[in-house]
Every structure is written in C-alpha cells, then in structure tokens.
Amino acid sequence: MSAHPAKNSHATEHAGTEPANKKQKKDEYVLYYWGGIPGRGEFVRLAFEYAGVPYTNMQDSAKLLPTITDAAKCGHPPHFAPPALKLPSGRFLSQTPAILNYLAPKLGLAGDKEGEEAELERSSINQLVLTALDLTNETHDTHHPIASELYYEDQKEAAASRAKSYRKNRLPKFLKHFENVLATNPEAKTHGGAYLIGSSTTTADLVLFHVLSGVSYAFPKRMAALEKSGKYKHVFALKERVANEKAIKEYLASDRRRKFNNNGVFRHYPELDGEE
Amino acid sequence: MSAHPAKNSHATEHAGTEPANKKQKKDEYVLYYWGGIPGRGEFVRLAFEYAGVPYTNMQDSAKLLPTITDAAKCGHPPHFAPPALKLPSGRFLSQTPAILNYLAPKLGLAGDKEGEEAELERSSINQLVLTALDLTNETHDTHHPIASELYYEDQKEAAASRAKSYRKNRLPKFLKHFENVLATNPEAKTHGGAYLIGSSTTTADLVLFHVLSGVSYAFPKRMAALEKSGKYKHVFALKERVANEKAIKEYLASDRRRKFNNNGVFRHYPELDGEE
Missing domain, CATH: 3.40.30.10 (Glutaredoxin)
Structure with missing residues (x-):
C-alpha cells in the first residue's frame, strides 16, 4: 500500500x-x-x-x-x-x-559480533527493522485505508474506522512488543541504555526512533496518553536517547532534516487522533 | 496490518x-x-x-x-x-x-556470484522478495482494509472499495514491475528461462510464484483477464516454470502443501473479484 x-x-x-x-x-x-x-x-x-x-x-x-x-x-x-x-x-x-x-x-550499525554471530545479529536487526517498518505501514494506512491513488478526503470515513482500531489495538501492540524487546535485552541492561539489541546503536534503533517521531507527529494525543500510562518506559527512553546521540542531535537541528507534513507517510489529521 | x-x-x-x-x-x-x-x-x-x-x-x-x-x-x-x-x-x-x-x-537460493558481488546479488534478491511481499500485504488488505481484529463481514463495504482499486491499479502495477524485471534480466535471456535475477532459482522466484498462486486463488477472474492481455508473459511463465521445478512439483502434489482457504492471507470472496 x-x-x-x-x-x-x-x-x-x-x-x-x-x-x-x-x-x-x-x-x-x-x-x-x-x-x-x-x-x-x-x-x-x-x-x-x-x-x-x-x-x-x-x-x-x-x-x-x-x-x-x-x-x-x-x-x-x-x-x-x-x-x-x-x-x-x-x-x-x-x-x-x-x-x-x-x-x-x-556503517557500523550492525552490532559488534564477529563471524557467524555477526550474521545472526544482523538478521535479528533486520527483523526488528522490518517490524518497525510494519508499524510505519500501518500508520500510513490510517489515512489511506482504501486506495493510495485517492485523496484522504475521499476515504475519510474508512480512515476514521481504521485509525480507531490503530489507536486502540495495533499501536499499543507494537509498543508492547518493542518494550518487551528493550526490557529483555541482556546487553543493554549491563550498559544501562535503551538499545533494541546489543549495546550499541543499530539501524533498528534509528528506524524505531523515526517511527516513534512520526507517530508522535501524527497522533500526539494518543502517544501522550500511552507515554503517561508508564507501560512503555523503555520505548520512550529509546526515542529520547537516539534524539540526543551527538550526530543525530546535530542533524535534527540542521536544515537537512525535513519537517513532517501532510504529504508524507506520517500525517496529522486531528480527527483521526484521540487519547484512546 | x-x-x-x-x-x-x-x-x-x-x-x-x-x-x-x-x-x-x-x-x-x-x-x-x-x-x-x-x-x-x-x-x-x-x-x-x-x-x-x-x-x-x-x-x-x-x-x-x-x-x-x-x-x-x-x-x-x-x-x-x-x-x-x-x-x-x-x-x-x-x-x-x-x-x-x-x-x-x-539453501543455494542467493544466486551464483562470489565475494562482494554475492552480497550485492543477495541484496537485490532481498529487494525483489520485499516487493513481492508488499503485493502479498496489499492482497491481504483487500479483505481486511479496516482492522485485522474484525471479521471480513464487518468491513465488506470498505473491502469492496479497496479491492476495486487493487484490481484496477495496484495489481497491474506490481505485475508490470515484475514483467519489467523478468524481461530485462540479461542472464535469463541467455538461458531462456524466467528468472527474476541471475540464471538460477532464488528466494525471489519462489516468493513471487507463491504470491501469484495466492492472487490467482483470490482473484481468478482478474488474473485470467491479466494473463489473457498478453502484457505479462514473463510473469506467468515464471509461475509455470517454478511450479514445474522437480522439487516444487513433488511438493505441490504432496499432502505437505496446504490448500488456500478463507482463513488465510489469500482469500477468495467472489464479490471482490472481477475481470476489471
């Protein structure tokens, strides 16, 4: 889609x-x-x-x-x-x-393992990237549930239904998964950081960071409520941690970083958002 | 989704x-x-x-x-x-x-290149697999456009709209892409076979074969019309070629092969199908 x-x-x-x-x-x-x-x-x-x-x-x-x-x-x-x-x-x-x-x-974003372990780590990172991108797709489809070639305005009713299901079921399900991944990462525990896998930043961390940023732009009320629930502390800690990595912090403040807007994957339509 | x-x-x-x-x-x-x-x-x-x-x-x-x-x-x-x-x-x-x-x-399904070329070939195969799986997702969403936790019967109207767009725009767009890939494969030309990349079967061929089988199950009228149009000869030749690979032919005839049915990703609802 x-x-x-x-x-x-x-x-x-x-x-x-x-x-x-x-x-x-x-x-x-x-x-x-x-x-x-x-x-x-x-x-x-x-x-x-x-x-x-x-x-x-x-x-x-x-x-x-x-x-x-x-x-x-x-x-x-x-x-x-x-x-x-x-x-x-x-x-x-x-x-x-x-x-x-x-x-x-x-790019040094595939963990620090060697040999066959490196290939396995890379595959697990790939897995995590794919799941975060699935969340991206589902977020996109809240405003285009019927046809990508139509305008949002031509599929508003279906969008409202899909967004309701997304807010209530799908988004929390994805956040619960990533909270589970972050909370059970044995290497991150010893390093005290919010890493999806291992103890260094991988493409999975960067992708999840951007998806969370996009969802926060699109569904600010729902994301605020989910953060406030306290159930996804590791997830929001990762978002904060990546945003403050030196190179990312500089990039986000630069004019190279494009702003989210309603032509993109992540769009903010107030009528699709809600605390629940 | x-x-x-x-x-x-x-x-x-x-x-x-x-x-x-x-x-x-x-x-x-x-x-x-x-x-x-x-x-x-x-x-x-x-x-x-x-x-x-x-x-x-x-x-x-x-x-x-x-x-x-x-x-x-x-x-x-x-x-x-x-x-x-x-x-x-x-x-x-x-x-x-x-x-x-x-x-x-x-499994010997990543082409026959060596060194850095093997990694590039594997990445292109991954790319082709991902696009075929995007078609799988879009096919699934024709019967579940609003919410995966609801029954089809509870989203029939939206499904009819989405299936119409899928039949007219999305499905032909994907088939055109794969026809383009197959028709421009320089290695397949010399070998005379329908291979997406290189001149041997890869995971991309197997995935596309299964997606085409699933879409043919779900949308038999539309797929028959698309085949009859003559625009996607290489695509349908790949489906035929893979089905007749010795190990696949044996598997398809065995009781290990599960039948498509309306609990799966690919479902046949006659009201969603049509020649156009």
Whole structure:
C-alpha cells in the first residue's frame, strides 16, 4: 500500500540535487527519493547521518521514476518505487529494509559480533527493522485505508474506522512488543541504555526512533496518553536517547532534516487522533 | 496490518508438530507458524522444499505465541508474530524477509556470484522478495482494509472499495514491475528461462510464484483477464516454470502443501473479484 507517495506528495518538492553536507564527494551514495517530505528516505538518511558518511539527495521528480524503473539507466533489476540508493559502484538498490540491511555493517550499525554471530545479529536487526517498518505501514494506512491513488478526503470515513482500531489495538501492540524487546535485552541492561539489541546503536534503533517521531507527529494525543500510562518506559527512553546521540542531535537541528507534513507517510489529521 | 492471522485463522489448525518429510532430524529447522493455512509460513516452506532441506512445522496454537514472544523461551530478541524459525543452534528469527535473507545463501537460493558481488546479488534478491511481499500485504488488505481484529463481514463495504482499486491499479502495477524485471534480466535471456535475477532459482522466484498462486486463488477472474492481455508473459511463465521445478512439483502434489482457504492471507470472496 505504501511504497509510494500519495497523490499530492510532490507539492513542496525541490528539484535537482542538494549536498547533504560539506564532506560530499563525487561517486558517493546518492539517495533517490521525493523531495519535501522525510518519507521513507528518512530511514536511510538517519543511518548516513549517524555514521557521518556523506550522501546526496536526488529528488528531481521528472527524472526519479524514469531512472529507477528503467534497467537501461539503473541496471538490473529495476525498481518498484523509491527510496532507491545508488551505491558508489553505480549499482542501485531499493526497498528500505534491503537498503538498511546492506548498509548496516558498512556503517557500523550492525552490532559488534564477529563471524557467524555477526550474521545472526544482523538478521535479528533486520527483523526488528522490518517490524518497525510494519508499524510505519500501518500508520500510513490510517489515512489511506482504501486506495493510495485517492485523496484522504475521499476515504475519510474508512480512515476514521481504521485509525480507531490503530489507536486502540495495533499501536499499543507494537509498543508492547518493542518494550518487551528493550526490557529483555541482556546487553543493554549491563550498559544501562535503551538499545533494541546489543549495546550499541543499530539501524533498528534509528528506524524505531523515526517511527516513534512520526507517530508522535501524527497522533500526539494518543502517544501522550500511552507515554503517561508508564507501560512503555523503555520505548520512550529509546526515542529520547537516539534524539540526543551527538550526530543525530546535530542533524535534527540542521536544515537537512525535513519537517513532517501532510504529504508524507506520517500525517496529522486531528480527527483521526484521540487519547484512546 | 498483516503480520498476524485474522481473527478466525485458527479454525482448521492442527495441534502439535508434524514431520516435514522422512529425512527429518532432531535439532533441524523448526518453523513456528499457524496450522491449517499456507499463510506467510509458506514462503519459508517453499525455500526448504526447493532445497530439499528438512524442517519441522510447530503449529500448536497454545504454545506458539507464548514461546516466540517470551525472551526466556526464545532468547533475545523476542518476536512480534509468526512465522518464526528456530535455527539448528536454537536461536529464533522472525519476519519472513529476514528469515529468507538469512536462509538464501545457506539453501543455494542467493544466486551464483562470489565475494562482494554475492552480497550485492543477495541484496537485490532481498529487494525483489520485499516487493513481492508488499503485493502479498496489499492482497491481504483487500479483505481486511479496516482492522485485522474484525471479521471480513464487518468491513465488506470498505473491502469492496479497496479491492476495486487493487484490481484496477495496484495489481497491474506490481505485475508490470515484475514483467519489467523478468524481461530485462540479461542472464535469463541467455538461458531462456524466467528468472527474476541471475540464471538460477532464488528466494525471489519462489516468493513471487507463491504470491501469484495466492492472487490467482483470490482473484481468478482478474488474473485470467491479466494473463489473457498478453502484457505479462514473463510473469506467468515464471509461475509455470517454478511450479514445474522437480522439487516444487513433488511438493505441490504432496499432502505437505496446504490448500488456500478463507482463513488465510489469500482469500477468495467472489464479490471482490472481477475481470476489471
């Protein structure tokens, strides 16, 4: 349902590429994603920002899809939708979880195990990323339950029903899961930090941080009530911890960080929110 | 929305474990998934069946969730939902794409490249698997657009709207993508076979095969019309090719293959289907 922007997502898009930071070099990573929204590209940006690895945003909507869907331009296999990442070698990779699983060991975001244990740790991180992205999809579908090609206004009634179920059942179920993961992490206990796995920041932590930020933007009343319940202390501690990691803190304060808005995955429609 | 069975999914579940085949050994792979339906567990089963690697199904609903959500029983990190795979080492891994990405090189389903090229190939396969599973999710959501905890009968109107958009826009969009991938695969051309990537069967081929089978079960009229259009020849050739791979052909004819039914991910409601 969600691997593409909604109909009006390009509204505030900037054309062309923009440098991610001053260290940018030619032939580095290039992220192909819509401009004007954090969107799913943000999960990839956060990994680069945390690691301090330069990347460029390619967000020219006239070239974006024609490039990544044409094997003559992007190589084989072509892609279904952005985000797609052009690697320094020129090869393209798409699908947020596939991009993150590829990058994680290269960016130091796949834990600190070695040999076969490293592969297992990376797979568990992949698992956690996928579950956090499932929550992203379900959050998106609260405002687009019927058809991604229609406007929200054309599916408001179904959206209200889906958001009600999301607030009451699905969102707490996901938070309970991540609280369980965080509270039972034996390595985080000894280090006193809120890490989903191991005792260092992984792509899973960054993805969960962004999903929680997005859900807080979209459903502020519900998230405030869930935080106040005291049932998800580790989850909200992770959100706080990641926001204050040096590189992330700097990024969030920079103009590289895009603001959430109602063209994106996470949208705030007051009528869909509620304390319960 | 879809990483869990719908409310009535356990109806035809069989309790306990069942041997996958006679080569089964202790301490081999154990797949934790609901009984009675192919479900998302089927994507994992097909990989084992193709590779001829023994596995066991653990589908005792009284033990399933209590085991995989309790870190004291399944180790850290615990899981959100089945399928979860218990590895021979005793470690558990969940999330279909994470399980398949872990297994692919071990089962000879990750292509034939070496070194860094193997990692890139594996990542592209992961990408293709994820897109095919996105189609699975969208197919599921045609019958459960509002809430997974409600019955289909309680969301029929929204389901009709979503299914209409799915038949007209989303399903053809996915088929067009996979046709594009298959038609532009340079290695498949030289070998004359319908392979998504490279010139041997990968997890991506197996996943797409099962999704196409499921969609054909759920939307027989629409799929017949799409096949008749002649626009997706490579896609339907892949479905045929995989169905006739020796190990898969034997498996499909065996009693290990579960039948699609209306408790699963892919459901046939005649009122949701149509030629257009």
